[in-house]
Amino acid sequence: MPPCPLSVVAVPIATRVALRDVNRVIDEGILPAAFLSAENGRRVWATACTLISFYYESAGQLTSEERLNMIRWAEPRLSKWKTLTLASLAKKDWTMRHDFLTIDLAPFVERTAESLSNLEAARALVSSSPDVLGGTPVIEGTRIPVYDVAASVAAGHSLDEILEAYPALDERRVGLAKVYADANPLRGRPKPVNELPTGATVITDRRVPRRRKAV
Known part of the structure; x- marks a missing residue:
């Protein structure tokens, strides 16, 4: 191709x-x-x-x-x-x-x-579906977020430590996860959560103005 x-x-x-x-x-x-x-x-x-x-x-x-x-x-x-x-x-x-x-x-x-x-192999390794972790990019055939694996590599964790944490992976998949994350860096800040957690109740929505310091 x-x-x-x-x-x-x-x-x-x-x-x-x-x-x-x-x-x-x-x-x-x-x-x-x-x-x-x-x-x-x-x-x-x-x-x-x-x-x-x-x-x-x-x-x-x-x-x-x-x-x-x-x-x-x-x-x-x-x-x-x-x-x-x-x-x-x-x-x-x-x-x-x-x-x-x-x-x-x-x-x-x-x-x-x-x-x-x-790079092509790394792209083929990753999949994303709304039915799996809400569309989070994961390593194909698993529920392991590719950016979590790449973050472990970037943090300096050894290959043995990473494979112990993610037994479904192997050395090649770990390396390709890093390649994918480098080529597709996450951008921006996490979106604010507008919905309340299940079971939470609003007590009041009154806003209190911030006090200004005396000059």
Whole structure:
């Protein structure tokens, strides 16, 4: 299945680059506009994740101009094939030769393909239904909230501790839960509860004005 544009918050999963740096290559025009989409928020074509990864990971070996030249060289190729899967792209020749400099983009294409495969697996792992915990995203086939598992990982709990708390899981599912939560971060504050708990009774709805301190 051809890769679709990724929400910018999911790009760090594919590139292993911090979100602030992903936004930087977009804002500064380092990433060509052909790989961007404003539909449903800021989005990046999956194939372009290879260029973001390359730009930052090669910073210690290549100058900024050399990295930009590589991106310009790769742009028409990735634009032409941006609807292909990265697994297919990895089989093509990604070697640029310029004077004495030779750069191979293939390792970045392969790693991006692997990361996106994990992201796809993470999305397939999670389900949501109004009949299960009121629609809370859970790990498929269980009633385990995916964000609870991811929070345990983020809190530094060991894998053994997490598996003891959630016997229905295994190491792979725990890892994919973290991938899913990173790509789909929770936003906003919990909604206020407008309904009273069962059995509660309103004694009075009179509001008492707050006293102002004397000046």
